[in-house]
Amino acid sequence: MAKNTLSSTFRKLDIDQYNDDLYVEESGGESAEIAHQGPDEAEVNALLNGSKAEEALKVVLRNAPINAKGFDVKDKAFALAMKCMLAIRTSEMDALVQSLEPELVDTLMKYIYRGFESPSEGSSGHLLAWHEKAFAHGGLGSIIRVMTARKTV
Amino acid sequence: MADIHSFGVDPVSCHAFNKDRSQVAVALNGNDVAIYAKDQVGWKASPIQTLTKHDLRVTSIDWAPKSNRIVTCSADRNGYVWNWDGKTWEPVLVHLRINRAATYVRWSPRENKFAVGSGAKLVSVCYIDDANNWWLSKHIKKPLQSTVSCLDWHPNNVLLATGSTDFRTRVFSAYIKEIEDKPEPTPWGARMPLGQLMAEFPSGGWVHGVSFSPDGNRVAWVSHDSSIAVASAGGDKVASLSLSGLPLLKCLWLSPLKVVAAGYDCCPLLFEVNDNALTFVTSLDKQKKTEAGGNVSAMRKFRDMDKLSLDSGTAGPDIGTVMTTIHQNTISSVTVHSNQGDKVSKFATSGVDSKLIVWDVKALEASLGSVRLH
Numbered sequence: 001m002a003k004n005t006l007s008s009t010f011r012k013l014d015i016d017q018y019n020d021d022l023y024v025e026e027s028g029g030e031s032a033e034i035a036h037q038g039p040d041e042a043e044v045n046a047l048l049n050g051s052k053a054e055e056a057l058k059v060v061l062r063n064a065p066i067n068a069k070g071f072d073v074k075d076k077a078f079a080l081a082m083k084c085m086l087a088i089r090t091s092e093m094d095a096l097v098q099s100l101e102p103e104l105v106d107t108l109m110k111y112i113y114r115g116f117e118s119p120s121e122g123s124s125g126h127l128l129a130w131h132e133k134a135f136a137h138g139g140l141g142s143i144i145r146v147m148t149a150r151k152t153v
Numbered sequence: 154m155a156d157i158h159s160f161g162v163d164p165v166s167c168h169a170f171n172k173d174r175s176q177v178a179v180a181l182n183g184n185d186v187a188i189y190a191k192d193q194v195g196w197k198a199s200p201i202q203t204l205t206k207h208d209l210r211v212t213s214i215d216w217a218p219k220s221n222r223i224v225t226c227s228a229d230r231n232g233y234v235w236n237w238d239g240k241t242w243e244p245v246l247v248h249l250r251i252n253r254a255a256t257y258v259r260w261s262p263r264e265n266k267f268a269v270g271s272g273a274k275l276v277s278v279c280y281i282d283d284a285n286n287w288w289l290s291k292h293i294k295k296p297l298q299s300t301v302s303c304l305d306w307h308p309n310n311v312l313l314a315t316g317s318t319d320f321r322t323r324v325f326s327a328y329i330k331e332i333e334d335k336p337e338p339t340p341w342g343a344r345m346p347l348g349q350l351m352a353e354f355p356s357g358g359w360v361h362g363v364s365f366s367p368d369g370n371r372v373a374w375v376s377h378d379s380s381i382a383v384a385s386a387g388g389d390k391v392a393s394l395s396l397s398g399l400p401l402l403k404c405l406w407l408s409p410l411k412v413v414a415a416g417y418d419c420c421p422l423l424f425e426v427n428d429n430a431l432t433f434v435t436s437l438d439k440q441k442k443t444e445a446g447g448n449v450s451a452m453r454k455f456r457d458m459d460k461l462s463l464d465s466g467t468a469g470p471d472i473g474t475v476m477t478t479i480h481q482n483t484i485s486s487v488t489v490h491s492n493q494g495d496k497v498s499k500f501a502t503s504g505v506d507s508k509l510i511v512w513d514v515k516a517l518e519a520s521l522g523s524v525r526l527h
Contacts, residue, residue: 140397
């Protein structure tokens with residue numbers, strides 16, 4: 001019988017590391033320092049409790065930890081973003097998306113797609129409404145940037 | 154406004170015109186390069202010559218206007234320089250020394266050398282060795298970290314801009330000391346040994362197209378995050394513009410301050426550079442919108458279905474498959490057709506829909522009202 005020669009499990013060595021022009025993805029640029037921390041949880045929660053969810057979402061988007069290395073900072077920021085997005089009613093989305101700068105719409109789109117990845121009870125329907133509004137404002141370009149971006153949220 | 158020609162159904166991978174634009178060399182997504190001669194309208198139905206030598210898909214063609222030589226490169230990792238001997242095009246193999254597909258080739262402005270980008274994470278700068286009548290190559294390697302997808306020569310014949318899938322646009326020196334005199338200093342820098350990195354700019358996605366401005370002091374590039382960007386010599390400030398549409402694939406300077414770019418959205422877009430900012434001006438393909446639903450005549454509907462070989466199931470109640478732009482699919486190359494001084498008077502686009510369209514700047518200006526393309 002022929003053996004399965006396509007199997008690659010016998011390869012225990014990472015031979016790529018010995019290649020002198022190995023492609024290493026860089027994380028972060030000049031602004032790496034400022035965008036490491038993520039949004040201030042206390043501030044966002046205070047805004048949420050004061051029923052200023054729009055303000056809270058803007059704070060989260062402005063301080064998105066796109067350059068953070070570990071996933072814990074990003075996970076925390078994502079949880080906050082979800083909390084804010086779910087706290088905003090469909091009727092209020094339009095005005096909010098209109099008031100965002102183009103870069104923040106892109107960041108919002110990234111959080112929406114991340115939300116689709118890990119759905120919770122009733123979140124997807126709400127995120128679809130968000131997606132519709134963000135798409136109307138940012139167009140296909142903002143979805144393309146979600147797919148191409150190395151700086152994930 | 155636009156001179157439209159269709160080569161059939163195969164996508165046009167790339168195209169290049171000869172000096173007087175009486176002939177065009179195209180690769181139709183295959184191994185061969187076909188040369189078409191001009192007809193009264195458009196191009197003759199069958200090619201006058203076919204250049205067959207490559208074993209895999211031809212990825213790029215460039216036609217040197219003054220010396221009348223064609224250079225082609227292909228996914229088979231080879232490049233050929235074709236010389237016209239009066240009857241046929243004679244190929245000369247170029248020793249590229251690459252182990253991945255060649256992606257893009259361009260003659261330098263003085264036509265004494267050309268540069269080939271490749272998937273081997275390097276650029277081969279090729280020049281002729283007169284003693285042996287043989288094209289030699291020198292490599293620019295560092296710090297390219299991925300496939301070089303596009304390149305463009307600076308008007309001074311020395312500097313080379315490259316765009317790569319490692320999300321970077323770079324300006325290198327491609328000075329070959331064997332064949333040329335020491336270059337004059339430029340705003341990009343004064344020391345220019347071969348392979349010297351003169352500038353490097355980050356981008357948000359794969360860089361698909363790059364272009365030097367007519368004076369060579371600015372470089373524009375388009376990348377896969379649907380953005381277009383411009384940077385100036387001697388500064389690291391990048392003016393970038395994120396678009397709401399699909400990504401652009403190629404860009405071209407029409408004049409010192411105007412850039413035209415096209416890509417997956419099937420229409421050329423015009424951009425303007427002011428100081429350090431980049432603004433979107435207009436789309437250059439403003440077709441009359443097809444009348445909505447009820448007004449489409451049955452005759453036209455069936456004719457369109459026939460043309461696109463659709464059956465009634467896929468065509469649906471209204472024909473959504475016909476785009477409102479002239480190009481019916483992605484535009485994959487944008488080249489200069491003719492120049493007037495340092496300004497482009499006609500430019501050509503070709504794409505996946507097998508069309509080659511020549512756009513006349515004057516006619517476009519007339520049809521767009523107050524918009525100036527120069």
